[in-house]
Amino acid sequence: MAEAREWIFSPQRIIVRFNIFRTPPSTHMPRPHVIVNLAMSADGKLSTRERRQVKISGKEDFSRVDALKAGCDAIMVGIGTVTADDPSLTVKSKDLIASRRARGLEDHPVRVVVDCQARIPLDASMFRKGSGTKVIACCEDADPRRCRALSGVAHVIAVGKGSVDIVAVLSQLYDMGIRRIMVEGGGTLIGSFFERNLVDEYITFIGNMIIGGKEAPTPSDGRGFIREDTFPSLTLFAVERMDHGVLLHWMVKKNESG
Numbered sequence: 001m002a003e004a005r006e007w008i009f010s011p012q013r014i015i016v017r018f019n020i021f022r023t024p025p026s027t028h029m030p031r032p033h034v035i036v037n038l039a040m041s042a043d044g045k046l047s048t049r050e051r052r053q054v055k056i057s058g059k060e061d062f063s064r065v066d067a068l069k070a071g072c073d074a075i076m077v078g079i080g081t082v083t084a085d086d087p088s089l090t091v092k093s094k095d096l097i098a099s100r101r102a103r104g105l106e107d108h109p110v111r112v113v114v115d116c117q118a119r120i121p122l123d124a125s126m127f128r129k130g131s132g133t134k135v136i137a138c139c140e141d142a143d144p145r146r147c148r149a150l151s152g153v154a155h156v157i158a159v160g161k162g163s164v165d166i167v168a169v170l171s172q173l174y175d176m177g178i179r180r181i182m183v184e185g186g187g188t189l190i191g192s193f194f195e196r197n198l199v200d201e202y203i204t205f206i207g208n209m210i211i212g213g214k215e216a217p218t219p220s221d222g223r224g225f226i227r228e229d230t231f232p233s234l235t236l237f238a239v240e241r242m243d244h245g246v247l248l249h250w251m252v253k254k255n256e257s258g
Helices: 059-070 079-085 094-102 144-150 166-175 187-195
Strands: 002-010 013-021 033-040 074-078 110-114 134-138 155-158 180-185 201-206 234-242 245-252
Touching: 033 059, 033 187, 059 094, 059 234, 059 245, 074 079, 074 187, 079 110, 079 187, 110 166, 134 144, 144 155, 155 166, 180 187, 201 234
Parallel strands: 033 180, 033 201, 074 110, 074 180, 110 134, 134 155
Antiparallel strands: 002 013, 013 234, 201 245, 234 245
């Protein structure tokens, strides 16, 4: 691996980029390039213990996320995020939408919700706002009536029993032409991606507040890791002062099974 540093100074911003030349990750089956993107407090919380949506970043980061979203083929969240925030998962900037159209793409990336029991409401914002393909990834043992109802507004992928088989979902998304996907949360979904060594880039905005609470969600919830030799390892790619916080961009080192 070769590395160089680029420092950019301005009155309000310091950016450090580490130019890293890395071999693309090898996988046992084709899958999209996975980018985890999130905002957390200075103490590593995504929201309050009540799972209430909190404004952590500002206009600069909102614009960055919108551009990242517009540059991806798909965006994925878990059902917990839909239940708590009811996001539309759409591109907001008219210029970015126009750019996608100019490239022959739909206005918005494919929107994917991981929802084991197919609980997502049929009137969720992602179904009502914005054109484009929607995908619901549920478990094989989900209520068949719910799956049939959802099949009228989305493409339903049923894989795994008890929990959604994320690897199989990514494989099917790849078959649909998706090569680059942004995963926004929540912590349980992101944790499952790290557990399976499926993350390629990890981008996090760190805000200037403390939320606290042992039950408040973190970027990687779930079972977690016990042994140090199993901890996902990161390489710092860029650091940028943004809004009232800092943006960290990490590349995930791949082990032999990743």
